[in-house]
Amino acid sequence: MINRFLFYYLLCICFQISAQKEIASKHIANLSSNEMYGRGYVKEGHNIAANYISKEFCNYGLKPYNENGFFQGFNINVNTFPNKIQVSLNNKILETGKDFILEPQSGSAYGSYDLYRFDPNLSIEKQLDLPVKTVVVLDVSKVKNIDSISVFEELKHEIAKVFPVIMLTKNKFTWSVSSFAFPNPVIQMRPSDLKNKQKIQLNISNKFINDLSTQNVIGEIKGRKDKYVVFSAHYDHLGMMGDVIFPGANDNASGAAMLLSLANYYAKKKPKYSMMFIGFAAEEVGLKGSSYFVNNPSIDLNKIQLVINLDIVGTGSEGIAIVNAKEQENSVKKLIRINNKNKFFSKVKIRGQAPNSDHYWFSQKEVPAIFIYTMGGIKAYHDIYDIHQTLPLDNFKELYSLLVSFVKKI
Known part of the structure; x- marks a missing residue:
């Protein structure tokens, strides 16, 4: 009886993990569709994407950023090409x-x-x-x-x-x-x-916009401890050059999809740590959203155990890379042990500090932070060819499983 129960339990877990890839694929298709206008600053693309993520957070039952909702607003200057x-x-x-x-x-x-x-x-x-x-x-x-x-x-x-x-x-x-x-x-x-x-x-013709209003999207799940694990991924992309859309499937609809998958998972649990999920805006403009957050945090930054930033995670046939790994050696060693035991990825590349995604401003505030991206597969990047139809997602469920297993060991 126990063996039969265990069998069905494991079967259920495997089904849930496999289903996450299908759900994530739909999120990526939606976020990189023409209706998102490249998630930039022409035709309200960034706002449409933010509303999509906040709606998902709400459906999962996440606690909003504040009494007004999931948005943390701020302003940027940006050059656009609307015509x-x-x-x-x-x-x-x-x-x-x-x-x-x-x-x-x-x-x-x-x-x-x-x-x-x-x-x-x-x-x-x-x-x-x-x-x-x-x-x-x-x-x-x-x-x-x-x-x-x-x-x-x-x-x-x-x-x-x-x-x-x-x-x-x-x-x-x-x-x-x-x-x-x-x-x-x-x-x-x-x-x-x-x-x-x-x-x-x-x-x-260009249109330069001063003080354009945009927003981070922030949701929270209360845990058993008053400490936080933060998952982040930027949802913005390049937008449009005239009437041509830059879809941004891998960069970073894939990271936003992983963020949503993890938020959905933890919303059904009672995690040890409180979990915060942040969809950062304006990463492509120079890490503006994460910079604003660390200088105007919704929680005490000292309560953050680790920030796990996800950016470009739609491949993985050649493994994963971890930026800031040398600065977070103990945490990364745990992750590598889990990976080696379960054989999720063939390679875990260790990198040092770099200001190449939203983890950076956290590390500058001495908040433990790492940035994970996948390697291999398509080479499309910041161009018109970064589309969901060619994004393999060949190791998406492995990364999902690795992250869930890793958080248990923090």
């Missing part, structure tokens, strides 16, 4: 995100422009006495030296104060979000597309 963008060469319209991207600090430009190819062997002063309707072309496609790349970056900043700039590159197009703007656009393109071209047509 249709068009870049043409010889009357051929280029595809946004495929043939070119705008750098996030880009300003506006309209009309037909002559192309001037900057010569790094000549002085800057001699080359910038140009007609107003000129685009300056900087070719960095063959530059590999870091110092030389830095020189071109500084040059780009200076030229963009006066003229639009084209940066010729062979690197993957990788976009981001900026909290400031140049007077003119900076466009990344392929050298082959500009070969033998003398003119370019631009219809580019």
Whole structure:
């Protein structure tokens, strides 16, 4: 009888874990859908995503951040591109995100422009006495030296104060979000597309927003102890470049989905520690949401046992990496022992401190914090190809199981 009971109990646990992957897949599909507009700052994408997460928190029965709900509001400055963008060469319209991207600090430009190819062997002063309707072309496609790349970056900043700039590159197009703007656009393109071209047509407009209101989404589950384990994941992404959406399935709809899966699990338990779940806003703008939280915390930061930040967790075929692992050696050793015993992942990569996600501001306040991401699988990142249809989630349930097992040992 006991063996039969144990069998059914374990079967139920296995079913729940497998079901989490299916539920998470739906969350990722929803959060990276066109209706979320890239979870950025065009068409209220960030607010739609925040409402989605807060609704799930409410359905799970989490305690809201305060009496007004799950939102912790704050303001940011952000550069956006809400209007249709068009870049043409010889009357051929280029595809946004495929043939070119705008750098996030880009300003506006309209009309037909002559192309001037900057010569790094000549002085800057001699080359910038140009007609107003000129685009300056900087070719960095063959530059590999870091110092030389830095020189071109500084040059780009200076030229963009006066003229639009084209940066010729062979690197993957990788976009981001900026909290400031140049007077003119900076466009990344392929050298082959500009070969033998003398003119370019631009219809580019930016909208810089001061003090845009956004919000962290915070829910809590009371535990048996007045100490906290915090799970966090940023829900924002890059938004839209004109009418082109950057979906952000792996970055970081996957982390938000894991956050929701864990919140749903712990809402049904009476955990040892109180559990806090934070969907951070404005991570892509420079870790703004987590910075605001640690300076305006809803709980005493000294009560936090550990922050586990989840960012880009939709793969895992090559293992996981833990940032801040060297600073949280004892906790990470426990996690590695659990992983080795259960063979969840083939590799656990140990990394030191880095300001590359929302764990960072906690560690700066001397709050124990780690950041976990998965390795392997798709290479799409900060581009139009980060879509839910190609996100494997091949080790999602393993990470879920590892985290649940790990929290029991904290």
